[in-house]
Amino acid sequence: MMAVADTNDLQTYCLDTARRAKAAAAQLARCSGEQKNQWLRDSADALFTDRESIQVANEKDLAAATGYGLTDAQVDRLRLTKERIDDITAALLDISQLVDPIGEVIDSSVRPNGLQITKVRAPLGVVFFIYESRPNVTADAAAICAKSGNAVILRGGKEAAHSSRAIVEVLREQLVRNGLPVDAVQLVETTDRAAVGEFLALSDLIDVAIPRGGEGLIRRVTAEATMPVIKHYAGNCHVYLDASADPEMAEAISVNSKCHRLGVCNACESLVVHSAVADDLLPRVGKALAGHGIEIRGDQRAQGLIPGAIAATEEDFSAEFLGPVISVKVVDSLDEAITHINHYSSGHTETIVTNDLRAARQFTLRIDSSAVMVNASTRFNDGGEFGLGAEIGISTDKFHARGPCGLRELTTYKYLVYGDGHVRQ
Numbered sequence: 381m382m383a384v385a386d387t388n389d390l391q392t393y394c395l396d397t398a399r400r401a402k403a404a405a406a407q408l409a410r411c412s413g414e415q416k417n418q419w420l421r422d423s424a425d426a427l428f429t430d431r432e433s434i435q436v437a438n439e440k441d442l443a444a445a446t447g448y449g450l451t452d453a454q455v456d457r458l459r460l461t462k463e464r465i466d467d468i469t470a471a472l473l474d475i476s477q478l479v480d481p482i483g484e485v486i487d488s489s490v491r492p493n494g495l496q497i498t499k500v501r502a503p504l505g506v507v508f509f510i511y512e513s514r515p516n517v518t519a520d521a522a523a524i525c526a527k528s529g530n531a532v533i534l535r536g537g538k539e540a541a542h543s544s545r546a547i548v549e550v551l552r553e554q555l556v557r558n559g560l561p562v563d564a565v566q567l568v569e570t571t572d573r574a575a576v577g578e579f580l581a582l583s584d585l586i587d588v589a590i591p592r593g594g595e596g597l598i599r600r601v602t603a604e605a606t607m608p609v610i611k612h613y614a615g616n617c618h619v620y621l622d623a624s625a626d627p628e629m630a631e632a633i634s635v636n637s638k639c640h641r642l643g644v645c646n647a648c649e650s651l652v653v654h655s656a657v658a659d660d661l662l663p664r665v666g667k668a669l670a671g672h673g674i675e676i677r678g679d680q681r682a683q684g685l686i687p688g689a690i691a692a693t694e695e696d697f698s699a700e701f702l703g704p705v706i707s708v709k710v711v712d713s714l715d716e717a718i719t720h721i722n723h724y725s726s727g728h729t730e731t732i733v734t735n736d737l738r739a740a741r742q743f744t745l746r747i748d749s750s751a752v753m754v755n756a757s758t759r760f761n762d763g764g765e766f767g768l769g770a771e772i773g774i775s776t777d778k779f780h781a782r783g784p785c786g787l788r789e790l791t792t793y794k795y796l797v798y799g800d801g802h803v804r805q
Contacts, residue, residue, distance in 0.1 A: 390570065394578035397533060397566055398585035401506045404561035405531040409503060411560055413480035416527050419558040420476035424469040426550045427519070431465045437546035438515065441539060448539050450513075453643060457514050458540055468519045468547075471770050475523045478769045481787045482529045496798040501791045503529030505587035508579050509772065510601060512593040513537035518544040520770040522551050522565045528790040531561070533586070535568040535576060537593075545569075576601070583607040590785075592773045595700075610785060612750075612776035614700040614726040615645030617758040620717050620743070622734035623656040627664060629755060630657075630733045634665045637731065637758040639672040643702045645774060646729050646761045650697060650707045652717050655681070658710050662686055669706060678708035685710075698724045714739050718746050725749055727776040729761040750776050750783040 427434065438460040445455045481501045488498040507530050509521050518536055525532035536544045548567040555562050568575055580589060583606035590610045591601040598611050619637050621630045637648035653662055658681065666676055666686030676682070677692035689708065696707040697720075711717045721730055731753035732743040740754045751761040761784065763771025768786030775781045781789035 390572055390574060391578055393570065394575055395582065395585075397568065398506065398579065398582045400563040401531040401533050401566060402585045404563035405503065405505045405529075407561040408526065408529055408531060408564050409482075413482070415558050415560055416480065417476040419554050419560055420472045420523055420527065422557060423519075423523075423551050423554040424472040424476075426554055427465060427472070427547065428469045430546075430550055431462055434465060434543065434546045434550075435460055435462070437542040440542040441513075441515075445539060450539060454513070454539075458543070460515055460543055464516065468516050471516070471520055472523050475527055475769045475787075478527070478787060480527065481791050486793055493802065494800060495802055498796045498798075499793050500796055501788070502794045504790055504792055505530060506585060507532045507772075507790065508535070508586045508589045508607075509533065510535045510576060510589070510591045510593065510597065511537070513539035515540050515543035515547060517592070518547050518567075519551070521772050522548065524770050524772050524787060525790060526555075526560070526564050528787045530587075530790055531564045531566075533566050533568060533579065535579070538571045541571070577604055580604045581606055590772055608780070610773065610775050610777060610781055610789075612645065612726070612728060612774055615647070615728040615774075616649045616698060616700045616724060616726040617646060617729040617761075618650045618652055618721045618725060618731070619648045619758065620652040620721065620730065620732045621654060621657060621661055621665070622714065622717075622732055622736060622739050622743075623654040624735040624739065625654075625657060625661065625733040626735060627657075627661060630661055631665050631668050633731065633733050633755070633757050635668050635672065638669060638674060638706055640757070640759050642704060644759075645700075646758050647702070648706065648758050649699060649701050650709065650721075650724065652709045652711055652720060653682070654714070654717065655710050655712050658682075658685060662708070662710070666708075673704050675705045676708055677705060679710060681710040682708040698726075700726065714742060718743065722746075722748055728774065729753065729758040731756055731758050750774065 484501040486499040490496050507525050511517050551565050552562050586607050588608050589605045591598045595613050598613055602609050619634050662685040676686050676689040677696045678689040683689045692707050727749045729751045730747050730749050734740050744752045763784035763786050766784050768784055771784045771786050774784050
């Protein structure tokens with residue numbers, strides 16, 4: 381990536397990038413859905429053909445990874461094998477097969493005076509996307525933004541700079557080939573962290589900012605952005621084992637929610653158990669979790685039922701551990717469980733394990749999170765699992781998008797009004 385000589389150069393670079401994105405968004409609005417789909421198909425083919433050169437670029441990032449202090453897990457997420465590049469191409473093809481949301485009629489009516497009013501989906505415009513060092517996210521974000529009619533400015537981590545550039549070069553080549561504006565996809569070509577602040581000040585050119593990364597990054601973007609931000613701060617997700625929970629199901633869902641992948645936002649961080657079944661379930665579920673290397677931090681009753689459990693602090697019940705730790709709380713009623721979860725949850729994902737239909741209905745009605753599940757792992761709160769195709773993130777906001785953000789979540793709407801010489805009296 382390039383270095384920027386001084387503040388004036390940086391401001392000029394960011395302003396020019398945003399202006400080109402704004403112009404590209406206007407051009408993209410005139411392009412057909414088939415053009416965008418063909419771009420995705422051709423990009424998938426080109427990425428497959430260029431796998432070796434992309435891997436060469438990725439090797440440069442891997443060689444520099446130790447200098448950035450990346451953990452083994454972070455290095456693994458950074459690595460692009462041939463199989464992972466194949467997964468990227470498959471994702472592009474999947475997105476190409478999704479219904480284009482632009483122009484979709486949401487509602488329509490004819491007024492008594494004869495005016496025809498139609499509410500249709502429209503692109504947001506320009507998306508500024510700031511994300512962690514995962515090269516596959518570069519392709520996913522570009523694909524989902526352009527397919528939904530938006531130009532995107534990609535600000536990835538420096539740790540994946542070579543990989544992201546190689547992927548974006550392919551995508552931009554195919555934009556030109558398919559008659560789409562090349563600046564619909566741009567990668568920020570400076571490592572200067574001040575560039576983020578410069579882009580966040582350009583609300584007249586950028587319509588929405590989407591940060592995807594650690595809480596510190598998200599809070600910085602939220603504090604500095606002059607445009608709307610789609611975000612989630614943390615993923616403190618809960619599994620609640622109700623009084624009627626099936627023991628085998630309770631164990632399977634608890635273990636999968638926590639252990640399937642530890643460092644993701646939809647992993648379970650807190651287990652809540654009804655006291656009526658705690659004596660039977662907690663030793664069983666606790667043993668299964670401990671077998672996966674999970675440290676258990678529980679309240680006094682949980683400690684008495686799970687060998688090796690340590691005392692949970694107040695902070696533990698609201699923590700997003702993103703690792704081999706879980707908090708456990710024993711409650712005496714469904715009401716207490718709901719109150720506890722709504723108090724400590726980050727509003728991401730909660731699930732109830734129950735055979736009681738009334739309890740399930742109360743839980744889904746009263747829990748205030750982006751996804752509320754019944755007898756299913758929290759790991760299912762994912763754009764792919766929800767049938768959205770690729771996602772650009774999972775929002776815990778309530779405006780304008782909530783939950784997995786797919787194509788439709790990257791749109792707004794406008795009203796089309798047709799008259800026949802109508803004038804207002």
